[in-house]
Structures are given as C-alpha cells and as structure tokens.
Amino acid sequence: MEPSFWHEKWNLQHIGFHQQDINPFLVQYWQELSLPADAQVFVPLCGKSLDMCFLAEQGHQVIGCELNELAVQQFFTDNQLELTQTAVGEHQHYQTEQISVYQGDIFTLPKTITQEVTAFYDRAALIAWPENMRVHYAKQLANLLPCGSIGLLVTLDYPQAALNGPPFAVSPTWVEQHLSDDFDIEVLASQDVLAENPRFTKKAVPWLNEAAYLLKRK
Numbered sequence: 491m492e493p494s495f496w497h498e499k500w501n502l503q504h505i506g507f508h509q510q511d512i513n514p515f516l517v518q519y520w521q522e523l524s525l526p527a528d529a530q531v532f533v534p535l536c537g538k539s540l541d542m543c544f545l546a547e548q549g550h551q552v553i554g555c556e557l558n559e560l561a562v563q564q565f566f567t568d569n570q571l572e573l574t575q576t577a578v579g580e581h582q583h584y585q586t587e588q589i590s591v592y593q594g595d596i597f598t599l600p601k602t603i604t605q606e607v608t609a610f611y612d613r614a615a616l617i618a619w620p621e622n623m624r625v626h627y628a629k630q631l632a633n634l635l636p637c638g639s640i641g642l643l644v645t646l647d648y649p650q651a652a653l654n655g656p657p658f659a660v661s662p663t664w665v666e667q668h669l670s671d672d673f674d675i676e677v678l679a680s681q682d683v684l685a686e687n688p689r690f691t692k693k694a695v696p697w698l699n700e701a702a703y704l705l706k707r708k
C-alpha cells in the first residue's frame with residue numbers, strides 16, 4: 491500500500507490490526523527460537539504493537555521500523571516509556587532502554603541499523619502488502635537481515651476474492667515459492683481463526699487461517 495493509505499489509517503485511528511493483547515503465536519512459539527536473552531530482534535512495520543513489550547520482557551533489544559509518526563508516539567506514550575528522539579538520516583530514531591523504533595520507510599532503512607540483529611518478528615507486516623509489493627518487501631526484509639538470523643512469521647490466509655485487503659491472504663504455497671530462496675522455512679502452526687475475526691465473518695468469508703512459520707535467513 492502507499493504511505494498515504496497508512497497515514498490516513500493512523501490519523502483516523504482506523505487501526506483494526508492493532509491487538510490489545512500479545513499475539514498468542516508469539517507467546518507460544520518464541521521460545522522455539524532459543525535465543526539468548528540479550529539478542530537484538532528486528533520488528534518490521536511494527537505499528538504500536540505490544541508484542542514489542544513482550545520481546546523486551548524476554549530481555550531482548552528490540553529494533554522496530556514504522557512509517558507513521560503518530561503510531562510511534564502512541565507506542566511510547568501508551569506504555570509510559572521515556573524516550574529520546576534523534577534524526578538518523580531520513581529516519582527519526584525513538585529510543586528507550588530496550589526498545590528502539592526507526593520512524594520512516596523500511597525501504598530506505600540503512601542496513602547498518604540491523605547488522606547486529608539475530609532475530610526478527612513479522613506479524614501483520616508481510617500480509618500488509620498486496621501481491622505486487624509483497625515480493626519487494628520480502629526481498630528488503632531479507633536484505634536487512636544478517637545470514638543465520640531466525641524469526642517468527644505470522645500470516646493470514648483466506649480466499650482473497652471474498653475480502654479486500656489489507657490484511658492480504660498469504661498462503662503456505664506463496665511463502666514457499668517466494669521466501670525459500672532467502673530463508674529456510676518450517677511451519678510451526680496453522681489454525682482456523684474465523685470465529686475470532688468478526689470483520690471476516692460479517693463479510694461471509696468462508697475460512698480464515700492463521701499460520702506461524704519459523705524462518706532462518708540463509
């Protein structure tokens with residue numbers, strides 16, 4: 491999607507993607523990554539996700555990237571985190587003890603920012619892109635991640651014709667076809683989540699699957 495789409499969503503606070511609780515797959519599967527507590531974890535397209543707080547609570551240093559300034563400000567205000575703000579090139583760097591967020595476009599995020607990262611977490615980032623942009627995003631994610639880094643990817647899949655994204659449907663086949671050049675892929679879980687998603691039931695979407703993948707950057 492174009493930046494203006496997301497800025498409008500944040501300005502109007504139409505942020506149905508934002509979860510009030512920590513993502514259950516993150517809670518259930520993060521330990522599978524067997525990371526040292528002080529690992530640096532990259533969270534692309536982080537929004538104001540509370541999942542960053544969960545990651546910080548594990549002892550990790552969290553590095554987020556988010557386009558919208560209001561999202562970043564709300565994250566730090568809502569969680570009562572004192573911050574410092576500096577300009578780093580064209581990005582604004584908001585920093586507190588364990589969480590850093592680079593506000594700006596992921597496509598221009600300098601690789602030096604993520605060069606010490608050993609893990610990543612993508613929830614509602616890959617699926618935020620329509621098909622024509624998704625490969626471009628996936629390549630940029632791979633470009634930013636050091637070889638050997640491991641991460642959790644959470645996707646949604648449903649019959650795309652039944653609903654306009656975002657979120658866009660991403661099937662296991664798409665993941666295999668488009669990510670396997672850059673990542674080793676293991677499916678951790680896949681479950682029906684239609685009942686918990688009224689936007690999908692209201693539009694009579696017949697099925698909705700949430701999946702978690704363990705990815706390792708080759």
Ligand SMILES: C[S@@+](CC[C@H](N)C(=O)[O-])C[C@H]1O[C@@H](n2cnc3c(N)ncnc32)[C@H](O)[C@@H]1O
Nearest residue numbers: 496507508535536537539556557595596613614
């Ligand atoms: C569907 S939301 C998901 C947010 C978060 N991952 C979560 O789970 O709540 C996608 C986010 O990506 C941000 N975004 C969109 N395009 C971006 C870009 N080019 N660079 C960085 N962030 C972007 C949007 O502002 C939005 O907050």
